[in-house]
Amino acid sequence: MAKYNESKCRLCRREGSKLFLKGDRCFTDKCACDRRPYAPGQHGRARKKTTDYATQMREKQKVRRIYGVLERQFHNYFLKAALAKGVTGATLLTTLERRLDSVVYRLGFANSRQQARQLVRHGIFTLNGRKANIPSLLVRTGDVLEVPEKHRKIPVLADAQQVVARRGLPAWLEVDGAAFKGIIKALPQREDIQTTINENLIVELYSK
Secondary structure, rough: OOOOOHHHHHHHHOOOOOOOOOOHHOOOOOHHHHHHHOOOOOOOOOOOOOOHHHHHHHHHHHHHHOOOOOOHHHHHHHHHHHHOOOOOHHHHHHHHOOOOHHHHHHOOOOOOOOHHHHHHHOOEEEEEEEEEEEOOOOOOOEEEEEEHHHHHOHHHHHHHHHHHHHEEEOOOHHHEOOOOOOEOOOOHHHHEEEEEOOOHHHHHHOOO
């Protein structure tokens, strides 16, 4: 599977906003997006003409990078959202938010979605009592995510629990830090996603 191995801070600078790809570092004064608020590269400071297509493409790339999915996978999510009932853009975002790696991140068991994806791949979590190692698995209302006793001493988990208060816990999730357990109380709604995203631009891009 393709993987981005370059500097993650370059992605934030390219999109012109914080994507919180490096976890706790994004909340400190070391954040490259704050220190160098312009696009990377030799011509990053140059003024550029922005077309409607470019604006739509940048918004799509921003969402892809936030959730760490590849182009084909993202397009498949869009196609399913377009066929589902409701508003296509909102359905797309809430589906991405329901991914297991995203839920692990939201619950505070990882500092970033990439770290959450790695932990899921390594089989650190159980979902409803069964081992879950597929990051793209979609959670449902009533699901219970837990860290088995043998994995609870992993330093990464303890560090992540300390910083979850900075980004807040969504209303559709409930977490018991002492028991290393999270509960999906309800499915996420569009208003639960606080990241600044204009999903209508993505719908317009794919509708051409």
